[in-house]
Amino acid sequence: MSLAIGLVLVIVASLAQVSVLPQFSLFGVQPNIVIVLLVAWIAVRGQREAFLLIPVAGFLLGILDSEPLGLAMLALAPLILLTELRELELVASHLIPAFLLVVIATLVYEGSILLTLALTGDRTGLPGSVLDILVPAAIVNILLLIPVYGAVRLASVDLQRQPSF
Amino acid sequence: MIRVRTRTWFVVVVCASLLFMLGSRFAMFDPLENAALTIASPIETGLGDVTRPVADFFNNLTDVNRLSDDNQSLREENERLRVQVAQLQGADTELTELEQLNSIREAKPNDTFVGANVFATDTNNERRVVAIDRGTQDGVKEGMVVITRQGSLVGSVTRALDDVAWVTLVTDPTAGVSAIIQSSRVQGVVAGSPDGTLTMEFVEDTGDVKEGDLVMTSGIGGRHPPGEVIGRVVEVSNAAQELFQSVHVKPLADLEHLESVLVLDSFLPADPGQP
Numbered sequence: 376m377s378l379a380i381g382l383v384l385v386i387v388a389s390l391a392q393v394s395v396l397p398q399f400s401l402f403g404v405q406p407n408i409v410i411v412l413l414v415a416w417i418a419v420r421g422q423r424e425a426f427l428l429i430p431v432a433g434f435l436l437g438i439l440d441s442e443p444l445g446l447a448m449l450a451l452a453p454l455i456l457l458t459e460l461r462e463l464e465l466v467a468s469h470l471i472p473a474f475l476l477v478v479i480a481t482l483v484y485e486g487s488i489l490l491t492l493a494l495t496g497d498r499t500g501l502p503g504s505v506l507d508i509l510v511p512a513a514i515v516n517i518l519l520l521i522p523v524y525g526a527v528r529l530a531s532v533d534l535q536r537q538p539s540f
Numbered sequence: 541m542i543r544v545r546t547r548t549w550f551v552v553v554v555c556a557s558l559l560f561m562l563g564s565r566f567a568m569f570d571p572l573e574n575a576a577l578t579i580a581s582p583i584e585t586g587l588g589d590v591t592r593p594v595a596d597f598f599n600n601l602t603d604v605n606r607l608s609d610d611n612q613s614l615r616e617e618n619e620r621l622r623v624q625v626a627q628l629q630g631a632d633t634e635l636t637e638l639e640q641l642n643s644i645r646e647a648k649p650n651d652t653f654v655g656a657n658v659f660a661t662d663t664n665n666e667r668r669v670v671a672i673d674r675g676t677q678d679g680v681k682e683g684m685v686v687i688t689r690q691g692s693l694v695g696s697v698t699r700a701l702d703d704v705a706w707v708t709l710v711t712d713p714t715a716g717v718s719a720i721i722q723s724s725r726v727q728g729v730v731a732g733s734p735d736g737t738l739t740m741e742f743v744e745d746t747g748d749v750k751e752g753d754l755v756m757t758s759g760i761g762g763r764h765p766p767g768e769v770i771g772r773v774v775e776v777s778n779a780a781q782e783l784f785q786s787v788h789v790k791p792l793a794d795l796e797h798l799e800s801v802l803v804l805d806s807f808l809p810a811d812p813g814q815p
Contacts, residue, residue, distance in 0.1 A: 393671075394584035397661035398595030400796070403735055404665045422546070430553045437560065438576045441662050441669040441699060441706040444569045445560025452557060455550040459542050488664045492713075504734045508665045 378424050380530070381416060385428055388412045389435040402511035406519045409436060410480050413454055415524040418473035419531050422458040429454050442488070450487035454480050470524060477520045481513040574675070574701035577660075581673050581704065585659045653687075653802040654678050656705075666734055668695075668712035670798060675703040683809040685764050686801050692769040692792035693717070693757060694801050696809070705803075709795050710770060711736045719770055720758035724748040727758055730770055730789055736796075738771060740787035747785065749776050755789050762810025 388408045396405045409432050417425045433448025440447060457479060461472055489504050563569055656672035674680050686694040686707045695709040708715055711732040719730040719740055726747035728740040743749060753773040759766030775788040 390580060390583055391587060392663050393580075393660040394588040395591045395595075398588065398592060398797075399598055407663070409663075426549055430556065433553075433557065434560075436663050438569075438573050439580060439660065439663065441667065441671070441708075442664070443561045443564035444573065445557040445562075445564060447663065448560065449554060449557035452550060452553045455546060455553060456542055459546055485665060489666050492666060504666065507735045512665055 378427065381420070381424055381428050382431060384412060385409070385432045386435060389432060389439055392436065393439045401515050401518075404508055404511045404515055406515045407481065407484065407512070408519060408523070410451070410454075410484055411477060411516050411519045411523045412527070413451070414473055414477045414480055415520060415527040417454070417458050417461050417476060418469040418524065419527045422462050425458050426455065446488065446491060449491075450484045451480075453483045453487075473520060473524055474517060477516050478513045481516045482509055485509050485512050570701055574703055577671060577701065577704040581659045581671075585657065588659070650806060651804060652806040654680055654805050655800065655802055656680075657800050658707075658798045662706075666713065668709040668715075668732060668736055668795070669698070670707050670709065672705050672707055672801060672803070673703070674803060675705050676700045677702050679805050680705045680803050681805075681808070683763070685768065685804045685807055685809070687768060687804060688793045688798070688801060690793070692771070693764070694793055694795065694798065696764070697803065707801070710791060711738055711795055717764055717770060718758045718760040719755050720766075721747070721749055721773070722754040722756050723750075724753070727760070728787065730755060738789040738791055740773070740789050741784065743785045743787050745778055745782060745785050749773060749785060749787055751776060764809070765804070765807045 392407065392409050396408055399405060413425060413429055413432055416428060429451050430448055433451040434444075436447035436451075437444040454476075457476055460476060461469070466472065485508060486505075489508070560569070654674050656674040656678075658670045659673055660671035662669040672680075672686075680697055680700050682697050682700050684697045686696060688694055693710055695707050695712065695715060697705050698708040699706040709732070710717060710730065713732050713734050715732040717730045718727070720727050724747065726743060726749055728743040728747075730738055730740050732738060740749075740755060751773055755770045755773060757764040757766055757768040757770060769792050771789045771791040771793075773787055774790045775786075777786045779786070
């Protein structure tokens with residue numbers, strides 16, 4: 376699987392995020408397939424390809440959503456630092472760090488947007504939003520990670536000789 | 541320990557993000573965003589249409605409690621719709637939509653509308669914003685009020701590009717609408733929240749508000765025309781020593797499943813800067 380496929384998947388995921396995912400609401404929040412895809416990519420494919428996919432995904436989300444262009448990219452930027460967690464290879468499995476990554480990435484992404492909205496004067500009710508949005512969003516993204524991770528793993532033909540779980 | 545390469549790339553991406561945000565502030569990327577959204581609009585509509593039955597099935601599975609309530613109201617609605625279907629038999633969908641539009645126009649003869657389809661929703665969970673496939677070239681301007689085809693309030697246009705526009709729903713945390721209880725004329729402000737619910741704030745504790753009361757726009761402030769239906773009161777609580785009642789409102793429009801809306805182009809909101 377080449378980086379080109381990754382870019383196509385990021386484009387499809389970004390389009391799905393604004394058109395399909397809002398229909399799938401669980402615990403009052405919608406999953407973020409772009410975050411989940413990026414985390415799965417980091418976990419399976421490693422840091423190098425993710426370096427390009429993260430800003431591309433942020434740019435695409437910025438173009439397709441109502442927020443200022445750059446906000447989504449800024450909110451996804453900490454994922455670049457989180458790629459180091461995968462590179463440490465503290466455990467043999469790639470899936471376990473992926474669970475941790477998706478939780479942190481979700482909290483950072485949603486938290487960044489909440490914070491930005493609060494700083495720009497919007498009435499978001501920051502403390503209440505942590506329980507109402509951040510925690511459910513992290514849980515929902517964990518649930519979505521399992522099939523997305525499996526799909527990225529299966530599609531990574533060039534890596535199939537390595538341990539997967 | 542984070543490696544230098546990773547830190548450098550992080551700083552580059554953060555700087556690029558900030559530059560994009562700065563450029564966005566000065567509308568530098570509006571043509572790019574307009575082009576991208578115009579191209580993406582039919583794809584997003586197609587994706588949404590294809591997955592809607594799956595989403596409905598999934599949502600029904602995960603929302604069992606609401607299902608029993610919905611079942612009862614759907615039985616009643618089904619009966620009403622059967623009568624309507626019999627009456628409208630033979631008419632095609634386009635004609636039906638025109639009839640709905642006409643019925644709203646008849647109720648408010650001076651109002652004019654721009655019909656639009658909803659093709660996207662904002663990507664984060666904090667906002668309640670949708671994209672419509674009409675923009676400034678169709679006469680849509682920022683501040684214009686958006687309603688459903690049945691006539692209840694959806695929100696207002698907060699960003700208009702050439703061919704598309706973003707509508708901030710009345711349930712968005714940033715939204716606030718001057719409102720009035722239809723029966724008792726008690727006034728307040730209907731505000732959205734991050735969880736998508738509506739609360740009518742600043743309702744005096746002596747105000748006569750009951751469950752089931754219809755909440756409408758009051759027109760105070762000039763941001764919305766008076767008399768647009770917002771929703772119904774579903775809960776009223778009056779805590780001791782509080783100056784205001786806590787009034788929860790359920791929007792009349794199904795804001796989670798919007799497909800088409802009307803932009804009221806005959807009403808332009810008052811400029812907040814003007815007296």
